[in-house]
Amino acid sequence: MTPPSFSPTGIRFEKIEKRYGGLYALRRVSLEIAAGECVVFAGRNGSGKTTLLRIAARLSRPSSGTVTFVNNSGVTGETPPAAGFVAHATMVYDELTAEENLLLFAKLQGIAAPAARAEKLLWEVGLEERRNSLVRTFSRGMRQRVAIARALLNEPAVVLFDEPATGLDPQGVGWLAEKLRGLRDSGRTILMSLHGESEISNLATRAIRLDAGAVVADTRTGANFRSILTFANA
Amino acid sequence: MALLSNTAVLLGKELRTEFRSRELLTTTVVFILIVIVLFSFTFDPTSDESRRFGSGLLWLAFLFAASLMLQPCFLREQTNDTLSALRLSVSDPFAIFLAKLTANTLFLLLTELFLLPLFAMMYNVPVVGVLPWLVLVFALGSLGISIAGTALSAISAQARMRELLLPLLMLPLLTPILVASTEITKGLLDRAPYVQWKGIGFLAIFDLVFLTVLWLFGEYLLEE
Numbered sequence: 001m002t003p004p005s006f007s008p009t010g011i012r013f014e015k016i017e018k019r020y021g022g023l024y025a026l027r028r029v030s031l032e033i034a035a036g037e038c039v040v041f042a043g044r045n046g047s048g049k050t051t052l053l054r055i056a057a058r059l060s061r062p063s064s065g066t067v068t069f070v071n072n073s074g075v076t077g078e079t080p081p082a083a084g085f086v087a088h089a090t091m092v093y094d095e096l097t098a099e100e101n102l103l104l105f106a107k108l109q110g111i112a113a114p115a116a117r118a119e120k121l122l123w124e125v126g127l128e129e130r131r132n133s134l135v136r137t138f139s140r141g142m143r144q145r146v147a148i149a150r151a152l153l154n155e156p157a158v159v160l161f162d163e164p165a166t167g168l169d170p171q172g173v174g175w176l177a178e179k180l181r182g183l184r185d186s187g188r189t190i191l192m193s194l195h196g197e198s199e200i201s202n203l204a205t206r207a208i209r210l211d212a213g214a215v216v217a218d219t220r221t222g223a224n225f226r227s228i229l230t231f232a233n234a
Numbered sequence: 235m236a237l238l239s240n241t242a243v244l245l246g247k248e249l250r251t252e253f254r255s256r257e258l259l260t261t262t263v264v265f266i267l268i269v270i271v272l273f274s275f276t277f278d279p280t281s282d283e284s285r286r287f288g289s290g291l292l293w294l295a296f297l298f299a300a301s302l303m304l305q306p307c308f309l310r311e312q313t314n315d316t317l318s319a320l321r322l323s324v325s326d327p328f329a330i331f332l333a334k335l336t337a338n339t340l341f342l343l344l345t346e347l348f349l350l351p352l353f354a355m356m357y358n359v360p361v362v363g364v365l366p367w368l369v370l371v372f373a374l375g376s377l378g379i380s381i382a383g384t385a386l387s388a389i390s391a392q393a394r395m396r397e398l399l400l401p402l403l404m405l406p407l408l409t410p411i412l413v414a415s416t417e418i419t420k421g422l423l424d425r426a427p428y429v430q431w432k433g434i435g436f437l438a439i440f441d442l443v444f445l446t447v448l449w450l451f452g453e454y455l456l457e458e
Contacts, residue, residue, distance in 0.1 A: 054318075057318075057322065058322075059318050059321060059322065060457075061457060083322075085318070085319075085322060087315055087318065089313075089314045089315035089318075090314045090315075091314055091315050091316055091318055091319035092314060092316065092319065093247070093251065093314070093316055094313070094314065095251045095254055095255060096247070096250070096251065100250070104243060104247050105319060105323050107239075107243045108240055108243055108244070108320070108323035108324050109323050110236065110239075110325070150319065
């Protein structure tokens with residue numbers, strides 16, 4: 001078995017708060033995510049799932065508290081070693097082809113052989129035959145594949161998915177679940193926000209429920225695990 | 235080094251998407267063309283009149299065309315949240331600004347140089363003898379408009395009344411650059427053309443100061 005090209009990394013959220021004026025998006029959230037965990041964040045709209053993921057990705061700065069990344073040798077840092085982020089929006093350019101998008105981000109990230117990496121990922125997400133098509137001609141499922149390929153360009157140890165199944169048909173959800181299974185089994189730490197129970201949520205090894213910006217339930221096993229996910233629909 | 239290579243890659247992206255869609259170039263060329271033609275037919279100016287107010291007309295047209303061009307600069311990045319992807323990928327966020335303002339300057343300069351012969355013809359003002367100086371003034375003026383405009387575009391893109399906010403912020407801020415550029419251009423279009431070195435120095439300093447401010451504080455403009 002080939003060793004992973006990344007160092008397994010966990011995340012520690014310490015007393016994270018995020019305020020928008022007087023409105024609290026997150027209230028003193030403290031979590032310890034171990035390397036290799038596959039965590040689902042569930043909760044109603046506005047419960048703070050997206051905010052927490054964007055803070056983990058360093059796209060948003062917490063009003064107070066810290067996020068640290070811990071690798072297997074216990075070394076910590078505030079900068080993610082290599083985090084891939086897949087948001088609800090595709091985060092790719094409609095006016096560029098699938099290959100041009102991947103090449104652009106690979107070059108920006110300083111990847112050594114960008115063309116080879118882009119080609120490999122296009123093959124992995126099943127878009128090698130549409131590599132020269134503009135992304136705006138793609139279906140939602142195909143766009144999501146490009147988005148996932150972009151997030152995996154730098155072989156991230158931590159992958160963050162914000163409602164990755166939104167707008168996907170059952171076939172697309174099945175493909176995404178397979179992809180996520182592969183990422184989880186390779187030892188990557190996965191954090192994802194989801195609405196309700198699905199093929200994708202079944203991959204989780206831990207479920208955390210957020211409500212009004214606070215953690216109200218956190219479990220790895222047991223009957224509570226399912227109720228956290230299904231209660232999200234309530 | 236990473237800043238320059240990231241800027242080059244992003245500039246390539248800006249040019250490729252623009253030359254593929256031609257949205258910005260078409261809009262600005264058509265806008266300036268309408269202003270030049272309309273004023274020419276309405277006032278039918280003599281050569282002396284054109285020398286007096288032609289420079290003001292040109293720079294007003296450039297300024298309003300630039301505000302049209304700068305509006306979608308960061309709005310485009312919001313459609314698919316590509317700005318987040320860029321922020322996650324670049325080592326220095328200033329590269330995003332540098333690429334965008336370079337592209338905006340190039341587009342604006344290209345439009346200006348494309349329409350200059352038409353202006354010269356319709357307003358009966360010879361420009362060949364002072365062309366290198368005009369190119370210098372256009373370049374410095376367009377750079378100033380692009381630097382300040384790109385920064386303001388990043389601010390206004392996150393605001394609610396974004397379409398209104400950019401011109402509101404941009405016009406007062408760019409008044410000094412507009413006045414200086416108009417005065418220098420007026421001198422160059424004179425019967426006995428002369429170069430206003432003070433004005434050129436002012437434009438260069440304006441560009442340098444705004445570029446430095448953008449380099450120091452640009453990162454905060456991209457934050458959520």
